[in-house]
Amino acid sequence: MHVLILSPYPDALIAPIEARGDRVTVRSDLVSEAEFEALRPDWIISYGYRRLIASPALEMCAGRIVNLHISLLPFNRGADPNFWSWVDYTPKGVTLHLIDAGMDTGPILVQREVELDPDTETLKSSYLRLRREIEELFALHWDDIVCGGLQPRVQTTSLPIHRAADKAKLFAMLPLGWDSPASAVMRLPRIAQDGLVGEAPDQDCPRGTGAHDLAAPDRTAN
Numbered sequence: 001m002h003v004l005i006l007s008p009y010p011d012a013l014i015a016p017i018e019a020r021g022d023r024v025t026v027r028s029d030l031v032s033e034a035e036f037e038a039l040r041p042d043w044i045i046s047y048g049y050r051r052l053i054a055s056p057a058l059e060m061c062a063g064r065i066v067n068l069h070i071s072l073l074p075f076n077r078g079a080d081p082n083f084w085s086w087v088d089y090t091p092k093g094v095t096l097h098l099i100d101a102g103m104d105t106g107p108i109l110v111q112r113e114v115e116l117d118p119d120t121e122t123l124k125s126s127y128l129r130l131r132r133e134i135e136e137l138f139a140l141h142w143d144d145i146v147c148g149g150l151q152p153r154v155q156t157t158s159l160p161i162h163r164a165a166d167k168a169k170l171f172a173m174l175p176l177g178w179d180s181p182a183s184a185v186m187r188l189p190r191i192a193q194d195g196l197v198g199e200a201p202d203q204d205c206p207r208g209t210g211a212h213d214l215a216a217p218d219r220t221a222n
């Protein structure tokens with residue numbers, strides 16, 4: 001079997017795939033339609049790949065394109081999910097899901113909720129923790145995914161998608177950048193749906209209605 005990994009940091013994904021005796025191709029840049037046709041992968045794995053996969057590849061590998069997303073979907077779809085989880089006070093976690101034509105909207109294969117303490121974490125440390133968690137989750141479940149041992153769960157909840165441009169407005173307010181304490185990120189104002197910056201709510205009141213009820217994670221993933 002031939003697996004195409006689309007990622008700027010693929011190293012942790014290669015071993016579980018090669019352990020099955022499968023062949024791996026790694027690309028971090030844009031893959032053209034002609035290149036997809038030439039590669040003809042059996043599976044595609046996307047991890048930190050900030051490009052939409054073109055429709056020919058979606059059709060060629062329908063149901064066999066997996067994305068590793070460092071949020072507890074459907075929360076924090078789109079760019080910079082760890083950053084927005086702190087800004088929006090949403091649950092933290094990681095998700096393996098199938099890719100469809102939308103932005104992080106494909107059926108969920110497996111999730112893991114991750115507890116992170118804003119008093120001890122920084123943006124950087126929490127990001128690296130989520131990276132470790134999702135790489136471990138992938139290693140644990142890659143064989144299940146290939147063999148059809150996981151039942152995809154359709155996402156039925158529609159929540160906002162964050163864009164990189166929105167993050168830039170708020171990130172500029174953090175003098176320490178990626179070393180900023182998570183607690184400081186939680187004090188940032190919120191980007192409203194009309195693009196205006198609103199006041200940060202009281203920290204005792206989580207942002208988002210019924211957050212944990214909307215996306216109860218699969219506890220078997222832990």
